[in-house]
Amino acid sequence: MTVTLDKSVEDFVATPRQLFIDGRWVDAASGRTFATPNPATGRPLAQVAEPDAEDVERAVRAARRAFDGPWSRLTPSERGRLIWKIGDLILEHADEPAQLESLDNGKPLAVARAADIPLSADKVWPTSPAASGSAPGWSPTRRWGRWSPTNNSSA
Structure with a gap:
């Protein structure tokens, strides 16, 4: 197809x-x-x-x-609202990132649209104390750099 x-x-x-x-x-x-x-x-x-x-x-x-x-x-509530907005925008524009995910990973577009993109929004939405910076072990200065030749979003 x-x-x-x-x-x-x-x-x-x-x-x-x-x-x-x-x-x-x-x-x-x-x-x-x-x-x-x-x-x-x-x-x-x-x-x-x-x-x-x-x-x-x-x-x-x-x-x-x-x-x-x-x-x-910003207050934790203000930060949370901004982060929630990112999740909302992911879903609002879901067709574009789903097409990109399908192209990049070779998976069916329907899977990217129905699973990957909503899960990405779920990961962005603050659902834990980490959204306010109060989670144990959470650090705004922890160095995370990721490069993946497969760009697998589930990794």
Whole structure:
């Protein structure tokens, strides 16, 4: 079965992807990129910035500035409302990320639309004390950098 992609998804895949750090789209510090393959064809699907430790550190510094700045001045309730809004927007625009997930992982579009995208929204919505920063072991400065050649969202 052939799926017709939304124009926005076609444009997204056709444009080389950068990293989102400090509120801006930027190239990897090394300038390196890689082609992520279309699992259905093996041909390149998109060209993506290849982050390394320097990029993770840049992102951590930006997150720290945001946390020490406006984010820390918000109440837990205000932070929660903003995070909930992200989950709502994921569902509001579910067709686009579902198409991207299907292309990137080779899974049926119906599975991405019915399972992956709603589960992504569920993971964003604050359902634990971590949303307020009060969960044991939670740290706004813990360094998490993930690069996965398969981009498997369930990992």
